[in-house]
Amino acid sequence: MSIKSRKIDHIKICLSRNVQFRKKNGFEKYELKHNALVDFNFDDIDIKTEFFNHKLSAPIIISSITGGCEDAKRINKNLAKAAQKLGIVMSCGSQKAMIKDKNLAYSYQTRDVAPDILYLGNIGLDYLKDKKNFDRIKSAIEIIEGDGIFVHLNLAQELVQQEGERNFADSVVSLTEFVKFMDLPVLSKEVGFGISGKVALKLEKCGIKAIDIAGAGGTSWTKAEKYRQEENSLAERFSEWGMPASESLIKCKSAVNLPLIASGGIYDGITACKAIALGADLVGLAEPLLIEANKNSESVERYLEQFIKELKTAMMLVGVKNLQELKNNKEIIKLNIN
Numbered sequence: 560m561s562i563k564s565r566k567i568d569h570i571k572i573c574l575s576r577n578v579q580f581r582k583k584n585g586f587e588k589y590e591l592k593h594n595a596l597v598d599f600n601f602d603d604i605d606i607k608t609e610f611f612n613h614k615l616s617a618p619i620i621i622s623s624i625t626g627g628c629e630d631a632k633r634i635n636k637n638l639a640k641a642a643q644k645l646g647i648v649m650s651c652g653s654q655k656a657m658i659k660d661k662n663l664a665y666s667y668q669t670r671d672v673a674p675d676i677l678y679l680g681n682i683g684l685d686y687l688k689d690k691k692n693f694d695r696i697k698s699a700i701e702i703i704e705g706d707g708i709f710v711h712l713n714l715a716q717e718l719v720q721q722e723g724e725r726n727f728a729d730s731v732v733s734l735t736e737f738v739k740f741m742d743l744p745v746l747s748k749e750v751g752f753g754i755s756g757k758v759a760l761k762l763e764k765c766g767i768k769a770i771d772i773a774g775a776g777g778t779s780w781t782k783a784e785k786y787r788q789e790e791n792s793l794a795e796r797f798s799e800w801g802m803p804a805s806e807s808l809i810k811c812k813s814a815v816n817l818p819l820i821a822s823g824g825i826y827d828g829i830t831a832c833k834a835i836a837l838g839a840d841l842v843g844l845a846e847p848l849l850i851e852a853n854k855n856s857e858s859v860e861r862y863l864e865q866f867i868k869e870l871k872t873a874m875m876l877v878g879v880k881n882l883q884e885l886k887n888n889k890e891i892i893k894l895n896i897n
């Protein structure tokens with residue numbers, strides 16, 4: 560099966576089937592502490608931040624979703640327009656499709672509608688095995704005028720795919736060499752199975768500049784693969800595999816000093832508030848934004864405006880008026896044991 564048809568299938572499946580984990584991301588076990596008396600104005604709540612020298616209006620990234628087919632072009636444009644309007648970060652889906660077929664590059668290009676955003680590319684770890692690919696990746700980033708690139712770790716997804724990659728020998732060495740080769744920041748992300756503290760440390764040693772923990776509790780890629788290949792009993796067996804996002808965030812926060820993105824089922828502003836209180840610098844979303852972007856860019860904007868309103872409301876209710884006060888603030892959040 561070509562990468563292009565796989566990309567088409569992924570979009571279709573995520574839009575038509577329930578690909579969410581049954582298990583939760585763990586943030587529901589945390590409670591933000593109510594503060595009945597604050598002495599500031601809601602309108603003065605400031606959620607501006609910086610990420611890789613880019614000023615952001617809100618601590619949000621549109622996670623890597625797509626590229627490589629006609630629908631991807633429409634979806635990426637809708638996402639990018641909203642990112643430009645709202646002043647947030649966006650990343651595209653794996654660029655392997657456009658590297659294999661240059662005619663697909665257009666589906667990742669968004670600078671005409673989003674000239675100012677921090678736009679991050681994406682490639683899978685397995686593609687770094689062959690050093691000859693380094694130049695190809697660099698040129699793919701230039702073509703989309705990207706500001707950096709995510710290397711995604713998707714071992715569970717590859718292993719359950721019938722045609723998936725099995726050989727990850729020397730991947731740490733390849734990643735280290737790739738980071739040295741690139742003159743733009745290289746970030747790393749999971750795709751929904753989470754990153755442990757030990758893995759985060761390894762990534763930091765490779766020179767990775769930020770990590771999106773992308774934990775379990777949101778979109779399950781083993782579940783999506785189960786629907787793509789109906790007879791895939793291996794994907795079925797592993798459909799609940801992965802480290803819940805909240806646990807992954809906490810482990811990574813105590814292991815490394817890198818900027819952290821929390822994602823994996825973070826679909827509302829209260830959960831985002833909890834993730835930032837537990838140490839995230841940004842929060843990321845994929846599946847809900849795919850659904851909105853399939854309609855139009857205004858729908859993406861509306862979803863995110865509501866998300867931001869919820870984040871600010873939660874911030875006021877815990878008594879913090881900016882992200883410096885919210886970030887990694889254990890005094891405003893507690894673990895509910897019951």
Ligand SMILES: Cc1cc2nc3c(=O)[nH]c(=O)nc-3n(C[C@H](O)[C@H](O)[C@H](O)COP(=O)(O)O)c2cc1C
Nearest residue numbers: 622623624652653711750777778823824844845846
């Ligand atoms: C249709 C779709 C395609 C995706 N493709 C990629 C990809 O190419 N590269 C990648 O790193 N992650 C990819 N992801 C994973 C997301 O970036 C994200 O890590 C995962 O969906 C969990 O986040 P969520 O619960 O907010 O959906 C994709 C997600 C969706 C929904």
